[in-house]
Amino acid sequence: MKRNLLIFVTLAAILSTAYAMGVLPKSATNAVSHTLHRSVNPGPLSAAHANLGDNCQACHTPVMGVDTAKCILCHANNESILQRQPTAFHASVGTCKQCHLEHQGLDANLSEMDHSLLTSIGMKAMQNAEAGTEEASAYNMLVDKLRLASPPHERISLQESVLDCASCHSNDDQHQSLFGGDCAQCHATNRWTIPEFKHPSTSSTDCNQCHQAPPSHYMMHFKMISAKVAGKPHARVEQCHQCHQTTSWNDIKRAGWYKHH
Ligand code: HEC
Ligand code: HEC
Ligand code: HEC
Ligand code: HEC
Ligand code: HEC
Ligand code: HEC
Ligand code: HEC
Numbered sequence: 081m082k083r084n085l086l087i088f089v090t091l092a093a094i095l096s097t098a099y100a101m102g103v104l105p106k107s108a109t110n111a112v113s114h115t116l117h118r119s120v121n122p123g124p125l126s127a128a129h130a131n132l133g134d135n136c137q138a139c140h141t142p143v144m145g146v147d148t149a150k151c152i153l154c155h156a157n158n159e160s161i162l163q164r165q166p167t168a169f170h171a172s173v174g175t176c177k178q179c180h181l182e183h184q185g186l187d188a189n190l191s192e193m194d195h196s197l198l199t200s201i202g203m204k205a206m207q208n209a210e211a212g213t214e215e216a217s218a219y220n221m222l223v224d225k226l227r228l229a230s231p232p233h234e235r236i237s238l239q240e241s242v243l244d245c246a247s248c249h250s251n252d253d254q255h256q257s258l259f260g261g262d263c264a265q266c267h268a269t270n271r272w273t274i275p276e277f278k279h280p281s282t283s284s285t286d287c288n289q290c291h292q293a294p295p296s297h298y299m300m301h302f303k304m305i306s307a308k309v310a311g312k313p314h315a316r317v318e319q320c321h322q323c324h325q326t327t328s329w330n331d332i333k334r335a336g337w338y339k340h341h
Contacts, residue, residue: 123183196239235268256292287320
């Protein structure tokens with residue numbers, strides 16, 4: 081796993097660079113042109129867009145179909161999506177309809193994340209890179225990887241696993257970076273919990289391999305308060321198991337529930 085990690089991250093970082101550089105064509109998927117048949121009524125619009133009613137042209141352009149430019153026209157200034165780490169990719173994504181399905185009715189959920197779509201979009205953006213450039217070799221390596229490799233575990237697809245998860249989710253990291261940035265090594269893309277994970281028993285002495293102590297443990301506070309509360313004046317910080325249970329960090333051996341203010 082270690083050996084692959086580096087390749088993963090290197091490639092993925094470059095894949096995500098495609099977003100950072102804004103090289104994504106603004107109309108990537110509109111290339112698949114199709115005719116809008118006025119006679120077809122595919123179903124009522126979502127509540128958010130219900131007021132657009134019969135104004136089909138608000139989102140559709142004849143021949144092209146759903147027109148990304150029209151979505152952007154109304155939504156370009158949505159600061160909250162552009163500023164949140166996981167949704168900042170909106171600045172350069174170039175297509176909307178795969179993740180924002182319409183005509184599903186008033187109650188339908190209008191936003192549905194599709195991680196593998198991000199990979200296709202990134203690949204498409206890189207495929208015409210000039211031969212000999214870093215981007216072109218990154219593209220070729222990704223193509224090989226997507227053809228030959230297998231996913232890190234069965235809860236994630238290979239297509240999804242080449243993404244640089246940390247570029248969008250480092251703020252969600254519960255592991256204080258101890259597990260690195262390649263979240264795909266262990267996680268799926270639909271939920272962070274891992275059904276088959278069993279936490280090591282409370283008698284484990286390896287707690288510090290997976291957990292980082294808070295800053296207060298490296299200050300006077302540790303000797304003066306924490307160690308005394310736990311009745312272990314000589315324990316070193318790395319020996320979490322001397323003082324902690326696995327139920328909660330505030331559940332202290334011998335002292336019970338403890339929370340200082
Ligand atoms: C708020 C934007 C919006 C409005 C307004 C809207 N549509 Fe759509 N429409 C979409 C999106 C997005 C899709 C693609 C959804 C999908 O693939 O599930 C779509 C898909 C369709 C499709 C299926 C074929 C295709 O282009 O993918 C038809 C037909 C269609 N719309 C017709 C209409 C008609 C007729 C109206 C007016 C009565 C209308 N739409 C109004 C957003 C809109
Ligand atoms: C004529 C302007 C207009 C167009 C065109 C338009 N929208 Fe909207 N959209 C709105 C308004 C107004 C709202 C509701 C207020 C808000 O949340 O900003 C909304 C809401 C949304 C929401 C949030 C829904 C929620 O859960 O609250 C999404 C996602 C969205 N639009 C995506 C799209 C996409 C994708 C397209 C193109 C297919 C599109 N919009 C076209 C005006 C527009
Ligand atoms: C790869 C999937 C994906 C693509 C492509 C995508 N979005 Fe989104 N978008 C999302 C997701 C997921 C959310 C919901 C984020 C959240 O609520 O945490 C979102 C949120 C939004 C919102 C805010 C909704 C709200 O609740 O306020 C708007 C507006 C929006 N997108 C518009 C667009 C437009 C316009 C495009 C095309 C330029 C687009 N999106 C392309 C996945 C996507
Ligand atoms: C370009 C940005 C981007 C990348 C890269 C990305 N994600 Fe996401 N991810 C999102 C967005 C947007 C959502 C929707 C929820 C939100 O807004 O936080 C999401 C949702 C998730 C969720 C569900 C969170 C929840 O609580 O519902 C998980 C789990 C997840 N991603 C894991 C991953 C993993 C693992 C990777 C790497 C293989 C990855 N993501 C790569 C943007 C991204
Ligand atoms: C070496 C494996 C590994 C890596 C790499 C990893 N995690 Fe985890 N993560 C886990 C395990 C195991 C759990 C516990 C899952 C459970 O309790 O179901 C977890 C739990 C989480 C949770 C809390 C889930 C919950 O709701 O209880 C989040 C959020 C999370 N990880 C985010 C990340 C992010 C973001 C990354 C990448 C920056 C990452 N993880 C990298 C193994 C890993
Ligand atoms: C193999 C890695 C691993 C080892 C060893 C390990 N843990 Fe964990 N532990 C995790 C992961 C992953 C989570 C879930 C993500 C998170 O909350 O950090 C977790 C969660 C916890 C939580 C819950 C945090 C919360 O607020 O919900 C506590 C408390 C905890 N561990 C204590 C311990 C103690 C004490 C030890 C040693 C006896 C230990 N752990 C050993 C991986 C490990
Ligand atoms: C000598 C005993 C002792 C050792 C060793 C120890 N802790 Fe603690 N820790 C405590 C006590 C007591 C508290 C309760 C609050 C306080 O004193 O800061 C605590 C609090 C915490 C908290 C909660 C902080 C908060 O702000 O709520 C975390 C997280 C934590 N410890 C993690 C660790 C980890 C990880 C290790 C090992 C790398 C570790 N501790 C080693 C005694 C210890």
